Amino acid sequence: MWPVTDAAIETSGLTKLFGHQRAVDALDLSVPRGSVFGFLGPNGSGKTTTIRMLLGLAAASSGGIRMLGEPMPTAIASVLPRVGALVEGPAIYPFLSGRANLLRLDAADRHASSRTRRARIDAALERVGLSHAADKKAHAYSLGMKQRLGIANALLRPRELLILDEPSNGLDPQGTREVRALIRSLADDGTTVFVSSHLLSEIEQLCSHVAVMSAGRLVAQGTLDELRRGEQRIEVRTPDAAAARRVLQQLRLVVDAGSESGTVSATLVDGVLPEHVTAALVAAGVRVRGLALAGAGDQGNWLEERFVALTGEGFDVAG
Amino acid sequence: MSRDEPGSRPLALLGSELGTLFRRRRTIAMLAALALVPILIAVAVRVTSAGDAGRGPAFIGDITQNGLFVAFTALTVSIPLFLPLMVGVVAGDTIAGEANLGTLRYLLIAPAGRLRLLLIKYAAAGIFAIAAVLVIVLVGIAIGAALFPIGPVALLSGDTIGAGEFALRALLLVGYVSLSLLGLTAIGLFISTLTTVPVGAMAATIVLAAASQIADALPQLSAVHPWLFTHLWLGFADLLRNPIGWDSYGQNALLQLGYIVVFGALAAGRFTTKDILS
Structure with missing residues (x-):
């Protein structure tokens, strides 16, 4: 069990400017340790940009981030090995097999043991149900199989925090159920799971906490019950x-x-x-x-009603 | 948990990078194409047996007397175009290729470390450049020995050297030409950090190699000639004299080092601060 001393993710005034556009605007996010935290928002509301800043892929224009108790991106080398992530879909080397893809990404983590590498990769492949296709070239993978490979990559080592951006994307109903069961079992082991999704029913079934983004701003944050009561x-x-x-x-x-x-x-x-x-x-x-x-x-679809109430009707993607 | 697990090998990523690079069909095809250069030359000279010292590339007239000169001829022919082409493809692909696949973000959150990844990418591209030169020389020696008589090699200074001494000179030559390509590799690495379109970075790198050689051929630009990274690419004749002249070797090393430092620093400055949005 991980020490429950502070938040797994804490941001204060986190802001990202692209030119004059505020992609993320003064975000104060607080993700408690051990929670399954649903991160919601329409397309273009700044979710992925936020996740990129959390992982040190993009620099914040202003504001601060603490992840697993350490400042980011200053402590990136000691924080990221404890974090598994799926960001904006999986990315693969099409000319490598699924297993070779994981071998490469695991080798990139300089702290990961070479001795246990193959065993850990086999376990991760097993966990996402990809063992039978492990030695197939990844360009022959279906969208769902690539997604599974991406999740396997996040699980190569025991993690304190998982950041999963649309983990059910491209999965069939069975795959969606499996991912849900996987997230539950990881959460039961004490892993904090930060999951962004458009599938509100999934969020409702999985999450203990929820935050809602709209046009770069945080419009709601709290436990699922608080949001419901709200x-x-x-x-x-x-x-x-x-x-x-x-x-x-x-x-x-x-x-x-x-x-x-x-x-x-x-x-x-x-x-x-x-x-x-x-x-x-x-x-x-x-x-x-x-x-x-x-x-x-x-109501049966209260979260959807609440989501629309918070983020607005309409079909326009926020510019 | 974040500290080194027992059995972690810091160089595992370089091994992975080299494995990925050299198992790729594109890389193998490029090395095979380079191997064809000495084969083509040797076969052409053998079929026509028209080694005419007055025309054609350097050393081509010596081939009929000594097959070992196939390697030198092939190298001389490949330096202006083929080698920079292949090096441009690999160096231009380093960062932009990963960004294009999206795998760059997963390498960085592994975390690979931005500077470490850049160094490993440069090392792998440099090793490819050495491998490319080696392929030409080794295939050249093999095909030359197969199709022509081999024997003591007459140097440009008139002395003759035996097989052992020849091997040493050939190795020095491989070193010289590889070194010549390391500056270009650094330029390609920097360009590769600027874009997520690998083909663009490759083309830009190759165009720069061509432009530099054109500038080097214009007498009006003689003031900048010593500063061009291609200026000493063909300046290895001193290695084929007795005693060996080290002047051009040293100058070339200094010149390439300058390009490596400048463009390496630019690449590092760019890559360590860049937002990875692909």
Whole structure:
């Protein structure tokens, strides 16, 4: 078990500029050790750029990163051997076999033992179900097999942290299930797993924590339960709509603008429970004729609804 | 966990790099093409037996008397174009090729270390250059011995040397020509850090080798001639005299070292700070 002393990943004000565009804007990410952390966001929201900065592939324009308790990219040589990663899909040498691909990438890690190399590679291939195709040239691999090879590369050594960018990409339903089971078993061993995905149902099944990016900014972060609660809505039926509205605003709730006359509705936020609202309304002399709670978390696809609410509708890729 | 595991070998990546490079079909094809140069020359001279000392490349007239000169002729013929072409392909591919495949990001997060990876890439490309020159010389000696009489070699200074001394001179020549290519290799390495399109880096490297030779042939540019990395590429005649003249060897070594230092530093500066976005 790894020491549970601090966050596995911690960023403060992490920013990446491409010209004038803020690809990542003042990101404060906190990934607790031992969590399975879902990293969500539409295409072009800055997820992959963030992952590139975490791994030292791209330099931050400003802000800082601590990974496994050490500053990045200063401590890159001692941090990265403890991190396995799949970034923006697998990359292969098409003219090498699957096994030779892993031999090469493992040799690149100067701390990895040559003596145990073959055994570790066999174990990783076995773990992703690629043993039978290990000696085939990789250019003959299907998309799913390449994906498996990429995941095997992340598992060549015992890792404290896995960063998996779209791990289920290109996999068939069986493969998706296998990857999910694999992530669960790794998490059970104490590995922190940071996973970005568009498959919200998968995130919901896998993750203990979630962060949502939109247009380079972090728009939500917390446990899955916090995110679910965050969507709980309260609706007050009252003849004193104006007074009720004032009370809710004083509680720092975001009141819906277009409430029909006789009802005021708002989204609940952390720390404000329905009983607090009731007490405040009564104390202000608002005549409450009805109080209803609607949790988006009750819906089957609550995470998708929440995701769209946070990142916006529409089909446009953020420029 | 992050420290050396028992049994870690720091040079494993160089071994892997060389294995990957020399097992690649493209590399084998290039070395085979270079091997064809002495074979073509030897066969052509044998079939026509028209060694005319007045025309054609250096040494070609000596081949009929002594097959060992096939190696020298082939080397002289290959220096202006074939060798820079092959070296340009390998050196231009070093970083850009990995970036193009996307494998560069996985090497770096392994982590290979940026400077270490660059040094290993340069070492492997340099070893390829030496291998390319060796192929020409060894195949040249073999085919020359097969098709022509061999015997004591008459040097440019008139002295004759035996087989042992000839082997030494041939080795010195391999060293000289390989050294000549190391400057170009450094230039190719730097260009390769600038792009993710390997073909572009290869072409640019080869074009530079050609441009430098053209500039070297223009008398109007004589002021810059001593600074051109190709200036001493054919200046190995002193190695075929008795006693051996080391002047051009030393000058060439200094010149190539200058290019290696300058373009190596540029490559390191670029590669260690570059965002890897491929």
